[in-house]
Amino acid sequence: MTDEQEIRTLIENWVTAVHTGDLATVLTDHAPDIVMFDVPPPYDGVRGLDAYRETWPGFFEWQRSGATFALESLEVTAGSDVAFAFALLRCGTPDENPSLRLRLTIGLRKTDDRWTVTHEHHSFPHDDVPPAVATADVRSILDHWTTDTATRDLDALMDPIAEDVVSYEVNGNYAGKPAVREVCKSGLESTTGPITFTTPDTVVKASGNLAIAWGIDHVTTAGVDTESRSTRVFTHTPQGWQLIHQHLSYPSTS
Structure with missing residues (x-):
């Protein structure tokens, strides 16, 4: 398996775990010092694996209302020990704008021959009209x-x-x-x-x-x-x- 294929599998497994509410798998392959820029505050980011863990129970509860979290596109670029990926995901309930996509950028580093996620950035496009x-x-x-x-x-x-x-x-x-x-x-x-x-x-x-x-x-x-x-x-x-x-x-x- 190439580095790109390994990272793609890592992200696909993460997306599936998020959708099913499998917290243990969501946390797998994430670095202890991860920094996440999420859709909700804090605006300076969620820092550290413990803080990252605390963001998910509320999201899982929202998903149980019938929300979707599904990968639509994924691009991966890998170097020898650093990599990044960007993706679009369907993330929303049936009554929301069906064309809206969650944007995801992931940064990874390779340590001891294992890829780990060190940064996630989630956002929706700002569609407010001036x-x-x-x-x-x-x-x-x-x-x-x-x-x-x-x-x-x-x-x-x-x-x-x-x-x-x-x-x-x-x-x-x-x-x-x-x-x-x-x-x-x-x-x-x-x-x-x-x-x-x-x-x-x-x-x-x-x-x-x-x-x-x-x-x-x-x-x-x-x-x-x-x-x-x-x-x-x-x-x-x-x-x-x-x-x-x-x-x-x-x-x-x-």
Whole structure:
């Protein structure tokens, strides 16, 4: 067996042991002075085999909820007494982003003709959207709703709406995209003349993969302008920003 094959087998056995919760095998072939940069804190790393051991019980408990930990790709480069490997792994529950991959880099050294892991670095790609970009994207959705309302393009209006959206409308509460679609369809069909929808003073605040927009909606039909208060919540998905909740109301006149 070549050094590369030996290291590949070592890592494959480690991945299998992590997935099955076999702590003894997870610790096998790891150096007493191992340093691990993990996804959670501490940010300066987990140092030493005892500290490394303590990171795993909580992870094993999470895996029992139905999570996957499986090797997808692995590359190994070995010298005479130092080696490194990098890999991508599926690590997540079924309801999480299926395209997300855990990134893994491993450093090894050879002592007494045996390869041992001296360093592990685990990370997920940082996919939070910068606030300025998120704000511009949400405003673009509102602008497109203005255009799509004027052209009565129901399909385009529905495109950025999540399947599990919950909408508190003026005339009732609606759950799910089909229900919200029927509300919009009814509104578009309620008049044959020009119809406009604008949100001129909407405020948008975004952080990470969540954005909230609030302001006054202006809807004009048959020359009559109606104003309603609106709060909308968007989340960023692999398909882009999607509306997951909105709340519309008129101020009380009593």
